[in-house]
Amino acid sequence: MNIKTTLALSVLLAAAAPAARAVQPGELADNTAAPLIAGREYMVAPNHPNQLNVLDLADNKVLKTCALPDAFGPGSVQISPDRRTAYILNNHFGGIYGIELDTCKVTFSARMSLDAEERAIAVFSVALSPDGKEIYTVQNPSKLHVDRYEVQAPRLAVYKTDAGLDARPARTFPVPRQLSLMQAADDGALYALGPDVYKIDPENGKYEVAVPLLNWKRPGYGAPDVLSAWAMQLSTREFSALYTAPKFKDGQQDLASADFVWGVLSIDLKTGKHEIADFAPLTEIYFTGTRSPANRSHIFTVLNGLRKYDIKAQKLLASASLEHAYYQVNLNRDGSRVYLSGTLQDVAVYDAATLEKIANIRLPGGDMSLSTAQIFVR
Amino acid sequence: MARTLGGALAAFALASGSAQAQGRINIPNLMAERCSICHTDDLGRLPRIQAQRKTPEGWLMTVVRMQRMHKLNLTDDERRALVKHLADTQGLAPMESAAARYALERRLNTVESFKSEQFTQMCARCHSGARVVLQRRTATEWERLVHFHLAQFPTLEYQALGRDRGWLRLALDEIAPALAKDYAYGDDAWQKWKQSARAPVAGQWSLSGHLPGKGDFNATMSVTTKGKDARDHYALTLDGRYADGEKLIGRGAAVIYTGYEWRGKVEINGVEMRQVFAIDGDTLKGRMFVADHDEIGADVAAARLDGGAGRILAVQPSYLKIGEKARLTIVGSGLDGEIAFPAGVKALKIIERAPGRVVVEALAGRRALGTHTVRVGSAEGGELAVFDKLARIEVTPPYAIARVGGNGGDAPKVEARFEALAWANGPQGEYKVGFVPAKWSVSPFNEDAKRDRDLAFAGVIEAGSGVFTPNNAGPNPLRHLMTNNAGNLAVIAETTGGGKKLSARGQLIVTVQRWVDPPIP
Numbered sequence: 001m002n003i004k005t006t007l008a009l010s011v012l013l014a015a016a017a018p019a020a021r022a023v024q025p026g027e028l029a030d031n032t033a034a035p036l037i038a039g040r041e042y043m044v045a046p047n048h049p050n051q052l053n054v055l056d057l058a059d060n061k062v063l064k065t066c067a068l069p070d071a072f073g074p075g076s077v078q079i080s081p082d083r084r085t086a087y088i089l090n091n092h093f094g095g096i097y098g099i100e101l102d103t104c105k106v107t108f109s110a111r112m113s114l115d116a117e118e119r120a121i122a123v124f125s126v127a128l129s130p131d132g133k134e135i136y137t138v139q140n141p142s143k144l145h146v147d148r149y150e151v152q153a154p155r156l157a158v159y160k161t162d163a164g165l166d167a168r169p170a171r172t173f174p175v176p177r178q179l180s181l182m183q184a185a186d187d188g189a190l191y192a193l194g195p196d197v198y199k200i201d202p203e204n205g206k207y208e209v210a211v212p213l214l215n216w217k218r219p220g221y222g223a224p225d226v227l228s229a230w231a232m233q234l235s236t237r238e239f240s241a242l243y244t245a246p247k248f249k250d251g252q253q254d255l256a257s258a259d260f261v262w263g264v265l266s267i268d269l270k271t272g273k274h275e276i277a278d279f280a281p282l283t284e285i286y287f288t289g290t291r292s293p294a295n296r297s298h299i300f301t302v303l304n305g306l307r308k309y310d311i312k313a314q315k316l317l318a319s320a321s322l323e324h325a326y327y328q329v330n331l332n333r334d335g336s337r338v339y340l341s342g343t344l345q346d347v348a349v350y351d352a353a354t355l356e357k358i359a360n361i362r363l364p365g366g367d368m369s370l371s372t373a374q375i376f377v378r
Numbered sequence: 379m380a381r382t383l384g385g386a387l388a389a390f391a392l393a394s395g396s397a398q399a400q401g402r403i404n405i406p407n408l409m410a411e412r413c414s415i416c417h418t419d420d421l422g423r424l425p426r427i428q429a430q431r432k433t434p435e436g437w438l439m440t441v442v443r444m445q446r447m448h449k450l451n452l453t454d455d456e457r458r459a460l461v462k463h464l465a466d467t468q469g470l471a472p473m474e475s476a477a478a479r480y481a482l483e484r485r486l487n488t489v490e491s492f493k494s495e496q497f498t499q500m501c502a503r504c505h506s507g508a509r510v511v512l513q514r515r516t517a518t519e520w521e522r523l524v525h526f527h528l529a530q531f532p533t534l535e536y537q538a539l540g541r542d543r544g545w546l547r548l549a550l551d552e553i554a555p556a557l558a559k560d561y562a563y564g565d566d567a568w569q570k571w572k573q574s575a576r577a578p579v580a581g582q583w584s585l586s587g588h589l590p591g592k593g594d595f596n597a598t599m600s601v602t603t604k605g606k607d608a609r610d611h612y613a614l615t616l617d618g619r620y621a622d623g624e625k626l627i628g629r630g631a632a633v634i635y636t637g638y639e640w641r642g643k644v645e646i647n648g649v650e651m652r653q654v655f656a657i658d659g660d661t662l663k664g665r666m667f668v669a670d671h672d673e674i675g676a677d678v679a680a681a682r683l684d685g686g687a688g689r690i691l692a693v694q695p696s697y698l699k700i701g702e703k704a705r706l707t708i709v710g711s712g713l714d715g716e717i718a719f720p721a722g723v724k725a726l727k728i729i730e731r732a733p734g735r736v737v738v739e740a741l742a743g744r745r746a747l748g749t750h751t752v753r754v755g756s757a758e759g760g761e762l763a764v765f766d767k768l769a770r771i772e773v774t775p776p777y778a779i780a781r782v783g784g785n786g787g788d789a790p791k792v793e794a795r796f797e798a799l800a801w802a803n804g805p806q807g808e809y810k811v812g813f814v815p816a817k818w819s820v821s822p823f824n825e826d827a828k829r830d831r832d833l834a835f836a837g838v839i840e841a842g843s844g845v846f847t848p849n850n851a852g853p854n855p856l857r858h859l860m861t862n863n864a865g866n867l868a869v870i871a872e873t874t875g876g877g878k879k880l881s882a883r884g885q886l887i888v889t890v891q892r893w894v895d896p897p898i899p
Contacts, residue, residue, distance in 0.1 A: 093532075121532050142529030147416040147426055148522050149529030151546060177546060178535050195541070214542065225542065304859055324853070324860040344853075344860075 075371025173205025294335030688712030688757030715755015722746025768875025773884030836865025
């Protein structure tokens, strides 16, 4: 039986098989209706062919696998503030879907293209208002004339989470180009990562530069580069991304002799304050870095190795070699365990203190690719 | 690290299908019926189509994209006839395509270099710069091409060298106007070319070539028309031999686009090969490569045997060692006069003589040291190096790419072929001798390659031929991080010259499959 058939069957069988049972490694979930338990810690991880896995972090097992509509990719997930719904940017960057985690039901969907005469995608941009009533995304549309394309200005689209299937935006506003990751602060302001970090008022579309990046005037530094596809919802309520930047030797600002550094940008979503902190020389590539909720000076980074740095001391504390590359590093709520995801179909679990491996959680299905995994407590 | 064009096979042969069937298609009607559904303006013209000029491959990519993405309905013969019409009426003049023929010829180890860093970063970061250089458009059309790019590939302004700048503004305000100036639609070269007389194609051609991994070859190529219903369509036969004595027998077809763009499809000794040549009067030049392994290909030059001026295309091999008798094959046309070697080189015996090929046993003395042309009657040319001791060798290409493949996947392995090019010292300084046999090996290129044991995984090189065959595609659980069988290898050639050991080093990147492989990379 192929994966597609099995998935379709698992959806059909769900109603008739309410009993919850942890899925064994390599096995497809057949308990889509298993409800999540309040107070328990979970991780969601989307993967190929087009599904959303819910992992129970109490026993590091796959609890369930929800089949997703349309097509996979990129699989950028945000969890609603009430931890009941996962909103996922998917369908080749062309749609956002709300998945009720208790039932695997699709409760919300919206196409990024608003009419037949345009093609629009969102590049990793999906965020939720703090009250969970609105979804934000930046859509990059192009008008499809009969024999040519015309690139349009990007727009912030605001949807109501209760708008159901085939939802239309409640409001749209023009925004700068090249926006990607977004998170809403407790005061309702929306922070969006682009050439700089913008602070947008989603009520009226007014925006300002909250943190200059490409245009920063940091003495002794050249312009930074920020590449991130993973908007992690951290338990510390920080919106963060890694940057690399040239640090010049002297006033000549010579790029060839500059030292390149890794640093982390953190915006406190509770207060709006931000911090820019270098932590390591650029000796290898990391795709993500996450500060520990247990110790803000500790940051874990990953791609071809798992590293743990002390930010204040700018010191490598520990290092672990990996079985394969992982894109994303997450930590559980108390900061005791590190969860690596992205690429292939296993989530690797490490002890945050020793960087010793605790487990591999094998997901049903295929590659996680560029998808975003999120850890949350129901 | 240098980036080459990389790649495997061209998707569509430009010389296939029924010539007669293509000849019968009424192109104005077809364009009025199919193209004008989207492209027509108020005056019934086709403004987008009429504001662009491209190579046959360029038009092929456009028409195929219309089929695949915009539901244009065409039969294979209709597509071929349409591409031919567009390349004929809105093509590039020979001098317009000259700068980037390497891309048409699928020389995918070419490392491009452009004066404008901005052009390199804005255009040639995703595809070859050649793809741009091989187009002519009006200012409006260059601007629309920018819109096309971001509409089709919206993430490009988020990628490295895209997100560090306001990509769209820069593309519209600086790149499009610069391209409109450098690659203008209405160029004099094209007007002149359209009015110039076309060189004859049918007849006998003398052909000379060199296939890395195999060696020199020469042949007579007979070209016949396919009748008046099939203008520009020709049938071909090839009859010749390789330097190692193996016969070279081929049969196929060619189509002439734009009056000079020769695209052939021939079966040679049972292997299907493509020809991408440019005709220049009574000569032609280009590359002939294996249809489904375009990394395997030969440099080719040819001259018309009937009517053309006497020419020497090549001397095979291109060198004589002092004091050693050797057979030289002079390949060309009109080779019917006296054979005149440079002073100090004696023709001992004429072994074979024809207008296209003269085989001579020759012996060189010390006073002939250096490089020379040779003369047969009124024909003069070729390169003959006379040497005593080799001074050094170099690996060609100095930098190449091979690709893992097979193992159940769609993409075949892409091999790499290396040759040792020898040089000697003479009174006038260093001079090129030619390709010499060498013993081949590979080793880790640097410490990273050593640590990752690239040598054990990336593939093997044949010691005698310099042909590198990469390993299977796919993640390898035996490797660090389960990575692919990629590798960074030094390619080492060793030979002896004048009693001393000579060696040279090149670089080979063994990388992953190329999944998107259009006719122009």
